[in-house]
Amino acid sequence: MYKALSYKEWLKVRWVVLGALVVEVAVLIALFIHLRAIIEFNKANVIWSYIVFRDYMFFDQIKYIPLLIGLATGIAQFYPEVQSSRLKLTLHLPLKENNTLLFMMATGFIYLLVMFLVFMGILYFGSSVVFASQITYAEFITAVPWFLSGFAAYFLSAVIMVEPLWSRRIVLAVAGVSFIEQLMSGESYGEFKYVLLPFALMTLVLSFLIILSGFRFKRGAR
Amino acid sequence: MEYVVEVNSLTHYYGRKKVYENLSFKIKKGSIFGLLGKNGTGKTTTINILNGFLKPKSGSCLILGEDSYKISPETKARIGFLIEGHIQYSFMNIRQIERFYSEFYPRWKKEVYYDLMSRLKVLENQKISKMSCGQRSQVTLGLLLAQDPDLLILDDYSMGLDAGYRKLFLDFLREYAQAENKTIFITSHIIQDLDGFLEDCVILDYDGVVLQMPIEEFRSKFKMYQFSTENESVKWAKDDVVKNFETIKNKVTLYSFGDDETMKNYLTTKQIHFTDFKCIPMDLETAFVGITGKY
Known part of the structure; x- marks a missing residue:
């Protein structure tokens, strides 16, 4: 049954997944062409000093x-x-409702994870060709909160859409925007190095909010 | 007697607005049961409560022996549910949706679904979102019949359908119910189509339940009487005998469960002189309007 449910989720998101992969590759190609041009027109020590002393990203x-x-x-x-209210069809399937909702979230999470691993992987290996491992690692640590913001945006958009009460939608949206702003607020390399785990846990907790929104949807809150 | 649905003293409010109070009815196994009422009388609310998509303010609702708000997955598999407007996963096509649902239901009858689809002039890879409402209704019906549920709950199957598709829908349902001894719980705002289809019904009005009885009993006992009277100043009111009334100048129409003699005695007792007294035969829709009123 869960195989069928994942099939349904795939049918909905497949064009977004494929489109996102194309965009990621295109952006990274443009990024490395740009980096190549910078390296061509500047001496290596200039770029190094910009990265090390001026947090050039x-x-x-x-x-x-x-x-x-x-x-x-x-x-x-x-x-x-x-x-x-098509969600009624989904919740009427012969599965436990919370399991259904969490499975849907897990499916989306896995698709995002794949998309982000591809993105991060190309960025990491591309940059390791040019830069020393310390810089590549710093890039990785710096970009992790940005990817967490992707997961947070996914979880929050899902929870807000399933949530039937406008008052709670607004609260969730305001809290979500504040959290994402925090994830995006780093301005130097590895600024959030020591809070990545709490950030990741907080992001993960957002996924479970779907149970509360689903509960209110099912109860017919309005 | 085995009951598939047991609704006891159901009360629901949306905020301060009362939908109904103390709604009670039972649906016998193997029967075709109609929940009839004008728009806004609580038909969809009842369907939502029955399917566990709404928690009532008070009262209880058992469906296939389980609390409707906590239906187990096994029991859900025995219930076919049509959402108002023939809502389905419109991003799927005919083949995809069959493949999807077939995984959930152990008694899935693929051939029933494809038999119905073969009658539609659509391609297997045509998305449901690109279909007409009538075609969509056939896809939904095909899926419901393929599921082979013990209980079918249909919320306003007639919405958006022309006369042909409405008849087709009911013809398939009738055949299905008779052949398989299934229970059907149906709501519709087009009452005339259900004439000869329903076996039992509850009629809702803005004040709650107007009546619950087998359709044949309702049809045979509920009468419309028309007569003329010189006394236009009579103040008509609903009571034990008169269930509803209409007056146009000196022409009076009364609706009642009483027979001819009862009505004549009633008018005589009230000292109302009448002429051209006659009992007018009614179809189900006229009887429905008669008991609920035109407004």
């Missing part, structure tokens, strides 16, 4: 891409469910 153009991908995935997956 050649990859900061990707900052909002995980966020947009997370948002697009959430909308693609959950908008068809809440449109015309």
Whole structure:
């Protein structure tokens, strides 16, 4: 049964997943072409000094891409469910309702994880060709909160769409925007190095809010 | 007697607005039961409560022996549910949706679904979102019949359908119910289609339940009487005998469960002189309007 449920989720998000992968690859190609041009026109020590002393991030153009991908995935997956209360069909399937909702979230999470691993992997290996491992590692640590923002945007968009009460939607949206702003607020390399785990746990907790929104949906709150 | 649905003293409010109070009815196994009422009388609310999508303010509702708010997955598999407007996963096509649902139901009858689909002039890879409402209703019906549920709950199957598709829908349902001894719980705002289809019904009005009885009993006992009277100043009111009334100048129409003699005695007792007294035969829709009123 869960195989069928994952099939349904795939049908909803497949074009977003494929589109996101194309965008990721295109952005990274453009990013490395740009980096190559900078290296061509500047001496290596200039770029090094900019990175080390001025926190120059050649990859900061990707900052909002995980966020947009997370948002697009959430909308693609959950908008068809809440449109015309189609979620009733899903909750009427012979499965436990909480399991169904959590499974849907887990499916989206896995798709995002794959998309982000591809993104991060290409960025990491591409940059390791040019830079020393310390810089590549710093890039990785710096970008992790941006990717967490993608997961947070996904979880929050899903929870907000399933939530039937407007007052709670607004509260969730305000709290969610504040959290995402915090994740995006780093301005130097590895600024959130020591709070990555709490950030990751807080992001994960957002996924469980779907149970509360689902409960209110089922109870017919209005 | 085995009951598939047992609703006891159900009361629900939306905020301060009362939907109904103390709604009670039972649905016998193997029967075709109609919940009839005008728009806004609580038909969809009842369906939502029955399917566990709404928690009532008070009262209880058992469906296949389980509390409707906590239906187990096994029992859900025995209930076919049509959402108002023939809502389905519109991002799927005919083949995909069959593949999806077939995994959930152990008694799935693929051939029933494809038999119905073969009658539609649509391609297997046509998305449901690109279909007409009538075609969508056939896809929904095909899925419900393939599921082979013990209880079918249909919320306003007639919404958006023309006369042909409405008849087709009911013809398939009738055949299904008779052949398999299934129970059907149906609501509709087009009462005339259900004439000859329903076996039992509850009629809701804005004040709650107007009546619950087998359709044949309702049809045979509920009467419309028309007569003329010189006394236009009579103040008509609903009571034990008169269930509803209409007056146009000196022409009076009364609706009642009483027979001819009862009505004549009633008018005589009230000292109302009448002429051209006649009992007018009614179809189900006229009887429905008669008991609920036109407004």
